[in-house]
Amino acid sequence: MTYVLAGYGATVLGLGSYAVWLVRRAGALERLQRDG
Amino acid sequence: MTSVRGTAVSLALGVAALVSLAATVGLGLSLPTTVEQDDYSRLIAIHPGLAWASYVAFGVTALASLAWLWPGTRSRTADLVAGASAEAGVVFTALTLLTGSIWGRPTWGTWWVWDARLTLSALMLALYLGYLALRRVPADPDTRARRAAVAALLAVLVVPLNHFAVEWWRTLHQGRSLQQLDPGRSLDGIFIGAMLLGFLAMSLVYAWFVVTRLRTLRLESELEDVALDLALTERRAEAVEALKA
Numbered sequence: 001m002t003y004v005l006a007g008y009g010a011t012v013l014g015l016g017s018y019a020v021w022l023v024r025r026a027g028a029l030e031r032l033q034r035d036g
Numbered sequence: 037m038t039s040v041r042g043t044a045v046s047l048a049l050g051v052a053a054l055v056s057l058a059a060t061v062g063l064g065l066s067l068p069t070t071v072e073q074d075d076y077s078r079l080i081a082i083h084p085g086l087a088w089a090s091y092v093a094f095g096v097t098a099l100a101s102l103a104w105l106w107p108g109t110r111s112r113t114a115d116l117v118a119g120a121s122a123e124a125g126v127v128f129t130a131l132t133l134l135t136g137s138i139w140g141r142p143t144w145g146t147w148w149v150w151d152a153r154l155t156l157s158a159l160m161l162a163l164y165l166g167y168l169a170l171r172r173v174p175a176d177p178d179t180r181a182r183r184a185a186v187a188a189l190l191a192v193l194v195v196p197l198n199h200f201a202v203e204w205w206r207t208l209h210q211g212r213s214l215q216q217l218d219p220g221r222s223l224d225g226i227f228i229g230a231m232l233l234g235f236l237a238m239s240l241v242y243a244w245f246v247v248t249r250l251r252t253l254r255l256e257s258e259l260e261d262v263a264l265d266l267a268l269t270e271r272r273a274e275a276v277e278a279l280k281a
Contacts, residue, residue, distance in 0.1 A: 007079045007138040008061055011086065014131045015057070015241055018124075022248045029255045 046247045053244045056237035060085070063230050079139045080227055085234030086132040087157075089242045091195055093125030094164065096246070098192035101185035112257065113250075115181035118188055119171055120249035122164050124242050129161045136209075144208060152201035153209035160198055163191040177257075 064081025100118035103109040136154070137147045148154065171184050202209055 001075055003138050003142050004065070004075055004078045007135045008065065008082060010134050010138065011082045011131055012057075012061065014127065014134070018127050018245065022245065022252065025252050026248065029252055029259070032259060033255060 046244065046251075049240065049244045049247060053237065053240035056233065056240050060230070060234045060237040063233055067226060067230055073143055076139060076143050077227065079135060081230040081234045082238075083132065083135045083139060084231050085238035086128050086135060088235050089238035090125050090128035090132055090160070091199065092239065093121045093128060093242055093246075094160070094188075094192050094195050096121040097125065097164075097167075097188045101188040104181055104185045105189075112177065112181075113254075115177070115184065116250055116253040116257065117246065118184060119168075120246045120253055122167055122188065123249060124245040126161065126164050126168060127245070128238070128242065129157065129164065133157055133161065149208050151207040151209055152205040153198065153207050156194060156198040156201050160191075160194045163194060167191055 060081050064078050067078045067081065069075045070077045097118045100114045100121065104111070104114040104118065133154075136157070140149070141147050167184065167187050170187055171180060173180070173183070175183070201207060
């Protein structure tokens with residue numbers, strides 16, 4: 001079960017990390033746009 | 037001016053992606069063990085889906101690149117979609133290799149073999165990392181887009197090679213899952229269902245990635261234009277001052 005959990009964990013972590021980065025990037029750009 | 041606030045569509049897409057991914061993980065982890073692969077076959081819910089999403093991503097990159105190269109459909113959006121999709125594709129390919137390696141260790145006894153499928157997948161990852169690097173080489177937007185578009189159309193040739201590798205060459209990697217599973221057998225039906233749910237979940241996740249990344253790329257592009265205009269204005273002002281002096 002260890003390998004299975006590692007596989008699912010890696011997938012969730014990998015996709016989640018990219019998603020978080022995207023959202024943070026969007027927030028930073030929004031602030032930049034708003035503050036000129 | 038592009039708004040980076042999530043639209044209703046992207047929000048709905050994000051929720052759908054999250055729910056379907058959660059369902060995939062839940063269903064996948066509850067799949068029964070098999071005689072052939074004990075509980076490792078539970079990885080069928082995620083691994084093929086990740087590979088599928090990477091194929092879709094690179095296919096979209098190629099189509100968007102074609103749209104940019106064709107004068108009738110050329111637009112900055114086509115170029116940005118190509119870039120956003122390739123970036124998502126790199127994420128999915130890397131995870132495909134990682135989950136495949138994790139699956140291979142207990143079932144094949146090794147983390148890696150240089151068989152056709154694995155080697156072409158690694159090549160695919162390298163090619164698209166190179167594509168993303170090419171997009172960052174300083175150049176005016178049109179030149180950058182043209183270089184990237186040509187690169188994308190060459191790189192995408194690896195995708196069908198990769199997909200059919202398990203049929204054209206003798207490989208350690210199993211054949212195409214959908215061909216191997218028999219819907220008539222109830223146990224196989226559960227695994228097919230989990231795999232297809234994984235395809236759906238990864239497709240929705242991919243779509244949300246592209247929509248969100250496209251929005252940020254558009255804004256970056258606009259900010260780049262504004263910065264260039266400002267720099268030019270300042271330079272002109274300097275030149276005028278220098279003439280007066």
